Amino acid sequence: MxxxxxxxxxxxxxxxxxxxxxxxxxxxxxxxxxxxxxxxxxxxxxxxxxxxxxxxxxxxxxxxxxxxxxxxxxxxxxxxxxxxxxxxxxxxxxxxxxxxxxxxxxxxxxxxxxxxxxxxxxxxxxxxxxxxxxxxxxxxxxxxxxxxxxxxxxxxxxxxxxxxxxxxxxxxxxxxxxxxxxxxxxxxxxxxxxxxxxxxxxxxxxxxxxxxxxxxxxxxNTKIPVLGHADGLCSAYIHADANIDTAVKVIVDSKTDYPAACNALETLLVHEDVLESVFPEVAKALIKKGVSLRCDSASQAALAKSLTTDQLSQVRSASEADYSTEFLDLILAVKSVTKTDSAESAVEAAIAHINTHHSKHTDIIITESRSLANLFMNSIDSAGVFWNASSRFADGMRFGFGTEVGISTNKIHSRGPVGLEGLTIYKYLIQGNGHAAGDYHDGAEGRKYLHKRLPINE
Amino acid sequence: MxxxxxxxxxxxxxxxxxxxxxxxxxxxxxxxxxxxxxxxxxxxxxxxxxxxxxxxxxxxxxxxxxxxxxxxxxxxxxxxxxxxxxxxxxxxxxxxxxxxxxxxxxxxxxxxxxxxxxxxxxxxxxxxxxxxxxxxxxxxxxxxxxxxxxxxxxxxxxxxxxxxxxxxxxxxxxxxxxxxxxxxxxxxxxxxxxxxxxxxxxxxxxxxxxxxxxxxxxxxNTKIPVLGHADGLCSAYIHADANIDTAVKVIVDSKTDYPAACNALETLLVHEDVLESVFPEVAKALIKKGVSLRCDSASQAALAKSLTTDQLSQVRSASEADYSTEFLDLILAVKSVTKTDSAESAVEAAIAHINTHHSKHTDIIITESRSLANLFMNSIDSAGVFWNASSRFADGMRFGFGTEVGISTNKIHSRGPVGLEGLTIYKYLIQGNGHAAGDYHDGAEGRKYLHKRLPINE
Structure with a gap:
C-alpha cells in the first residue's frame, strides 16, 4: 500500500x-x-x-x-x-x-x-x-x-x-x-x-x-498532542551541608550507571563552600569511572589543589554551551554556585540555573536539610525532583508501574514515567430520570443542588 | 507597550x-x-x-x-x-x-x-x-x-x-x-x-x-496545548422503550433552557418504532416553545400524521448539513434511526451517527434499559454522556466544582467542565539517603525493589 x-x-x-x-x-x-x-x-x-x-x-x-x-x-x-x-x-x-x-x-x-x-x-x-x-x-x-x-x-x-x-x-x-x-x-x-x-x-x-x-x-510536525521527551538534561546540586558518602554514591550512579540514558546526569552544580571538601571526593570517584569533567574556573581551581596530574588530565574548562548539552556519554559539566545579585543564596542560584537550562526531566539535590530539600522540590519545574537519590530511578519499572510507555516532559496530562494510566482519560456520566436543568434556576421555585460526595466503591 | x-x-x-x-x-x-x-x-x-x-x-x-x-x-x-x-x-x-x-x-x-x-x-x-x-x-x-x-x-x-x-x-x-x-x-x-x-x-x-x-x-495558531472547545454539537437519542414524560422533559430542557449555550441540544435521533408515539409528543412540546424542526423524511412523515397545520409550519426538511450544524438557536435537526447494513440495531446506528457528527462535548440517551444505557455511555466518545438527564447539566457549577475554567473537548489532560484540578499537574518526588540505581541491577548481589504501596495520608 x-x-x-x-x-x-x-x-x-x-x-x-x-x-x-x-x-x-x-x-x-x-x-x-x-x-x-x-x-x-x-x-x-x-x-x-x-x-x-x-x-x-x-x-x-x-x-x-x-x-x-x-x-x-x-x-x-x-x-x-x-x-x-x-x-x-x-x-x-x-x-x-x-x-x-x-x-x-x-x-x-x-x-x-x-x-x-x-x-x-x-x-x-x-x-x-x-x-x-x-x-x-x-x-x-x-x-x-x-x-x-x-x-x-x-x-x-x-x-x-x-x-x-x-x-x-x-x-x-x-x-x-x-x-x-x-x-x-x-x-x-x-x-x-x-x-x-x-x-x-x-x-x-x-x-x-x-x-x-x-x-x-x-x-x-503535528497538531496532535505528543507524549514523550526530546531531551534528558538532568542536573544535580550539592549543597554546603551535603554528606560526602551520599554525594559520591548518588552522583557517580547518576552519571555512570548508564550514561546514554535520558535519566543520566549531565550537569553538576556545587555550593562554593564545599568546592574543596565534598567536591574533590566526588570528582575523584567520577574520574576513576572514566568521566571527563568540564569545569567553571572556581571548580577547576579547587580540583587543581587536590587532584593528581594524572587525574587532572580528565578535567578541562567548560564552555557556556556545555551547560545546555546532553552529553549521553562519560562527560559532566560542573559549575560552582554562590549568592549573586539576582539570587539571595547559592541554592536559589542553583534553582535558577536548573530551571533555565534543564529539560524538565529529572533533577536532584544532595543535602541533609529537609526544609532546603522541600524548597528545591517545590521550585524545580521537572517531572522528577529527587533528594539524596540517583536520577537513574526515573523509570517506570523502578517506580513500580509494571510497564512504561515512555517518559514525558510535558506539562499536561502525563508527566515522568508513563504507565497504562497515562493512556487513559475520563468521561462524565450522569444518570437521571427526566431531570431538567431549568428546574434549578434561581427563583422561588428553583430546586437546589445537593452536591453530596458519594463513596467511590458502591 | x-x-x-x-x-x-x-x-x-x-x-x-x-x-x-x-x-x-x-x-x-x-x-x-x-x-x-x-x-x-x-x-x-x-x-x-x-x-x-x-x-x-x-x-x-x-x-x-x-x-x-x-x-x-x-x-x-x-x-x-x-x-x-x-x-x-x-x-x-x-x-x-x-x-x-x-x-x-x-x-x-x-x-x-x-x-x-x-x-x-x-x-x-x-x-x-x-x-x-x-x-x-x-x-x-x-x-x-x-x-x-x-x-x-x-x-x-x-x-x-x-x-x-x-x-x-x-x-x-x-x-x-x-x-x-x-x-x-x-x-x-x-x-x-x-x-x-x-x-x-x-x-x-x-x-x-x-x-x-x-x-x-x-x-x-499555536504549538502550546489549548484547553477549551470550539464547538458544542450535542445530540440526543430516543430509544424505542423511552418513557414519554422523560423524553419530553429532557429534550425540551436540553434544547430550550438556553439555546445559545454550548451544552444545548442540536440533533435529535429517534428510534423508528416511536416515530408516531413518543416523538410527536416531544415535537409538540418543542414547537410550543418556539423550536423549528428540520426533519428527515421518515420523521417528517410521522409528524404530518399527528400535528396541526399550524404546528407543521415549524417543520421542514433537513439537509445533510443540518446534522453537522451547531444552531445555537431555537432550531433542532431530527433524524430517524433504524437497523442498517452497517449497524446491527437502531442504537448502533445512533451511536455511529453521533460519533461521526458530534463535537465530543455532551450526548444523551433516553431509555428505560440500563444495559442499553451502558452500551451507549461506553460507545459514545464524548466528555459527557447522560442517561435520562438534560445535556444542560454539563457545567462546572452544576457538577459541584465550585468554579469552572471552561469546558474541554480535548482527549487528554482535562475533559468536560474543568475546575481548579484541571489547572494542576503533578511531579514525582523521591527521598533517599544515598540510594544508587546500580545496586538494584540483576545479579547475585542486586537489591530488590519493595514497591510497597503506602497510605496517602501520613
Missing amino acids: SLTDSAAVDVARSASIASRQLATLSNTSRNDALTALHQALDQNRDTILAANARDVEAATKAADSGDLNHSVLKRLDLSRPGKYDDMLQGILDVRDLEDPIGKVTLRTLLDEGLTLERVSCPIGVLLIIFEARPEVIANIAALAIKSGNAAILKGGKESIESFTAIAKVVSEAIAGSRVPVSSVQLVKTRDAVSALLAQDAYIDLVIPRGSNELVRFVKE | SLTDSAAVDVARSASIASRQLATLSNTSRNDALTALHQALDQNRDTILAANARDVEAATKAADSGDLNHSVLKRLDLSRPGKYDDMLQGILDVRDLEDPIGKVTLRTLLDEGLTLERVSCPIGVLLIIFEARPEVIANIAALAIKSGNAAILKGGKESIESFTAIAKVVSEAIAGSRVPVSSVQLVKTRDAVSALLAQDAYIDLVIPRGSNELVRFVKE
Whole structure:
C-alpha cells in the first residue's frame, strides 16, 4: 500500500471506528486477545527470527559500509539471549496488570435520582512511531489493547522484515479474538509519517519511541498532542551541608550507571563552600569511572589543589554551551554556585540555573536539610525532583508501574514515567430520570443542588 | 507597550520566573493575595465602573452603526444589577476552595529509606485570551493564583477601558502580597495574540474564552496545548422503550433552557418504532416553545400524521448539513434511526451517527434499559454522556466544582467542565539517603525493589 494522504485517512478512520468498539469490551475480552497474541508470537518464533536475521544482515552491511550506526544493530537483533522471551513475557505482564478502564474516580449525588460519575476510559487512537527495536510492536500492541486504545504503529526501515513478519502474526492473532482487527494497524511505507501526523481528526495522541531527533521532528510536525521527551538534561546540586558518602554514591550512579540514558546526569552544580571538601571526593570517584569533567574556573581551581596530574588530565574548562548539552556519554559539566545579585543564596542560584537550562526531566539535590530539600522540590519545574537519590530511578519499572510507555516532559496530562494510566482519560456520566436543568434556576421555585460526595466503591 | 515578538518574550519569560516562585507559596499566602484582590476591587468599584461605562458607550455606538453585535453589549456591561458583586464574591469563593496544590496522590516505598511520592503542582504559565467580558479578569486571576499558576491575560478591544482600570487595581493589590507581581500580567496591545501564541518555550497552556472562531483561531495558531472547545454539537437519542414524560422533559430542557449555550441540544435521533408515539409528543412540546424542526423524511412523515397545520409550519426538511450544524438557536435537526447494513440495531446506528457528527462535548440517551444505557455511555466518545438527564447539566457549577475554567473537548489532560484540578499537574518526588540505581541491577548481589504501596495520608 502506498500511503498517500487518502490512505492515511483510511487507516486513521478505521482505527477510530475500531477504537469505539474496543472501548466497549470487557477486561476479560481484552486479556483473551493478549493471551492469543502471546501464543501466536510464541508459535511463530522461527519465522519471525528468520525475518529478523535478514534485517540484521542488511543492517550489518550498512553499518560496515558506514551508512548506519553500529548501535542500531544491537537494538535490532531479536535473537540476543533472552530478548524474544522477554518480549513474550512482557505481553503477559501487561495482561495481568489491573484494568485501567472503568475506574470511578468521582461520584456525586447532584439531587435525588440524579448522579454524576467520572469514569476512566481509553483515549481513543494512538499513533506510535518507532525506529529500530522490533519488540516495541508486541509491547505497544499489548499496552494499547489492555488500555482499550486503537494503535497505529509505524516502524523504521531497518526493521522492515521483522516488522512485516510480526505484523502478520499480530493481525492473525487479533482476528481470532473479540478485539476488532483494525485496533492494531502496522504501517510500513517509508513516507507515511507526515501523512499520519496530519490526521488530527482521528488520532488522539502520538508516542514517538526513538532518537531525540525523531521526537523533535514529530513535535514540530503535528497538531496532535505528543507524549514523550526530546531531551534528558538532568542536573544535580550539592549543597554546603551535603554528606560526602551520599554525594559520591548518588552522583557517580547518576552519571555512570548508564550514561546514554535520558535519566543520566549531565550537569553538576556545587555550593562554593564545599568546592574543596565534598567536591574533590566526588570528582575523584567520577574520574576513576572514566568521566571527563568540564569545569567553571572556581571548580577547576579547587580540583587543581587536590587532584593528581594524572587525574587532572580528565578535567578541562567548560564552555557556556556545555551547560545546555546532553552529553549521553562519560562527560559532566560542573559549575560552582554562590549568592549573586539576582539570587539571595547559592541554592536559589542553583534553582535558577536548573530551571533555565534543564529539560524538565529529572533533577536532584544532595543535602541533609529537609526544609532546603522541600524548597528545591517545590521550585524545580521537572517531572522528577529527587533528594539524596540517583536520577537513574526515573523509570517506570523502578517506580513500580509494571510497564512504561515512555517518559514525558510535558506539562499536561502525563508527566515522568508513563504507565497504562497515562493512556487513559475520563468521561462524565450522569444518570437521571427526566431531570431538567431549568428546574434549578434561581427563583422561588428553583430546586437546589445537593452536591453530596458519594463513596467511590458502591 | 507595543507588543513586538521581543516584548512577548519578555512577558512570557517574566511570567515563567514568577510561576516558579508562586509554586513555592503556601495556600495561606495565595489566599491572602486573593483577599487583597477582593478588597482592592471593592474599593475601586467607582473608578472601574466609570471606565466600563466608557467601553459600553463606545460599544453602543459601534452596535448602533452596525459594526458590533448587540449581544456584546450585555456581556460587556459590568453595571448590570448584581454583576460586580458576583465578580467580587467569585474571588472569595475561589479562595475558600480546597487547596489543589501539594496533594499526594501516590506514595510507594521503593526500598528501605527510599520513598516515591506523586504530588500535585501548578502547570506553570497560563495564557488566557478572552473577548468582551471584563469580569473574566478577576475570575481568572483568582483561579490562577489559587492554583499557583502565573497568568497572562489578553483582552478584547471592546473592553479596553475596563481592562486597563482593572489591570491597575489587580497589579497594585498583588504588589502588596507575597505573590510575585509578574504572576498576573495583562496585555492590552491589539496585535499581541500571535506573538504570545509563539511563546511555547514559556507558556504551558492556552485557555481561550470567547467565540468558536476565537477558539479555532487559537488552536490553529499555536504549538502550546489549548484547553477549551470550539464547538458544542450535542445530540440526543430516543430509544424505542423511552418513557414519554422523560423524553419530553429532557429534550425540551436540553434544547430550550438556553439555546445559545454550548451544552444545548442540536440533533435529535429517534428510534423508528416511536416515530408516531413518543416523538410527536416531544415535537409538540418543542414547537410550543418556539423550536423549528428540520426533519428527515421518515420523521417528517410521522409528524404530518399527528400535528396541526399550524404546528407543521415549524417543520421542514433537513439537509445533510443540518446534522453537522451547531444552531445555537431555537432550531433542532431530527433524524430517524433504524437497523442498517452497517449497524446491527437502531442504537448502533445512533451511536455511529453521533460519533461521526458530534463535537465530543455532551450526548444523551433516553431509555428505560440500563444495559442499553451502558452500551451507549461506553460507545459514545464524548466528555459527557447522560442517561435520562438534560445535556444542560454539563457545567462546572452544576457538577459541584465550585468554579469552572471552561469546558474541554480535548482527549487528554482535562475533559468536560474543568475546575481548579484541571489547572494542576503533578511531579514525582523521591527521598533517599544515598540510594544508587546500580545496586538494584540483576545479579547475585542486586537489591530488590519493595514497591510497597503506602497510605496517602501520613
